[in-house]
Amino acid sequence: MRASLNNKEWILATTSSLKTLPRQVYFRAYGIHAGTCVQPHQHSWWQFLFAREGLMQVQAGEMTILLPPDYGVWIPPGCLHTLWVSEEVELESLYIKAEVITLKPNETRVVMVDDFVRAFIHHGCTSLPVHYDETGAEGRKVEVLLDLLQSLPDAPLNLPFPANARLLDVCLAVQATPHLPHTLEQSADLACMSTRSFSRHFLRATGLPFHQWRQRLRLLSALEMLRSGRTVTEVALTVGYSTPSAFIHAFRQLFGQSPKHFF
Template identity: 40%
Template sequence: MKHRQTDTPAAVVAPEEPSRLAELVELPRPLYGSTHSLPNRAIVEPHDHPWAQLSHALRGTQRVETETGHFLAPPGRAVWVPAGMRHAVTCSPGTLMRSLYIEPAAMLRPRPECEVIVVSPLLRELIQAFSELPVRYDDAGADGRLVGVLLDRLAVAEQAGLMLPWPEDPRLGDICRQLQEKPADRSSIEDHACRLGVSGRTLSRWFLHQTGLTFRQWRQRCRVLASIPALERGERVTDAALGSGYESMSAFIAAFQEQLGATPKDFFSSDY
């Protein structure tokens, strides 16, 4: 898989603007972003801002965590964070990011939920073209028309489904965090239930109620998503499968296709 190398890390703040996004009282234009940027610096502490955010990795993989879900975006995908939503961002080593910040009123169609979207070739090129504009672009001229097309394409961008619903109950959250950190862990739901002092049936019911997924479904999605950073780095499918808890490559490919609608090869086939 090829990557564009014309971009600098984690992108939002131009030299003529404040050095930190938090210092901004308002965006200089309805859409804000630049190739001029600070060193890549994911904000791991929960935070929010009054603007919507589109954040995607040009190389590497980023994860955005909210109170209700964890969202994974490899190249070719981006995380949409609505205005005012608390979130934290972590990245795999060597990640190159770009973020756009958008006044909510500028969106042609609201996207009220945090979600992972597909960055189509057209949307990618529009973002690239926009990043070369001055921060205070002419919103009444050609630059403003380019922004209008970008926002239009963003409004209709396809969802990618790369998310794990997160439970409210901290006990379930601890189990989910353990599965994320060690996707190859083979502890059964009965094992986890025993540690909590409840029955496996009770824990299954809690899991389904709070995540919308059974324990098995949640763990399978967790394992598939855990394999994506390794696959994005170019590791062998067999190694990614074993590292994420699958005993055979065929079982892994079947689970990957079930969750993401494509084989690992097809998922990473786009020239991004």
């Protein structure tokens, strides 16, 4: 079976059929082929979704997230989510019983994974048995890892899409043609609203002013292009920046570093 996103064909895949967790934390490590869509699903536990290698697009509730390596996302229990994998991905995911997590129960969070936590996750996925001893050294390792994961700093990789159909049409238009201006006036006209009403409703629906949302979408779209080897100049023009320097400045403001250092 196939699905379509942004005019691209995807092979559909299903997730694990696991119904209960054998321990407080269940480690999953496996590869996902490029061009795969993992169909919408939800769990009764927390998931820390992390790819050691490869780029994923994650739809979690009303949130769309472009997730490069070294970034992870907390997906709360009951949150419907989908994965779109455009390149080969090495997933290292953790399923975690809800009662051992102290995060807000309905909050999807994107976080930055440092080198130490990255190595710790890999150790858990490759070295700890499924039925590890929760009362011994293995259990203490897992408790430390959970503390570290919950203290990771937030990252600006989430992009909320509005549920309102008219506002969503605007967002999809920007996503399909990020190189076009998509001014406030044009977007308000597309939504059949005044600019003031559009701005107010958009901020309420997404938590971001329209110009910030538009810029974040352009920069997140740029990540996949840069990872594929396209030049900064080419990517800057493709996502709507008039000069590479303007693109680099905006990239540095959002991600805290230049495209070269980011990758």
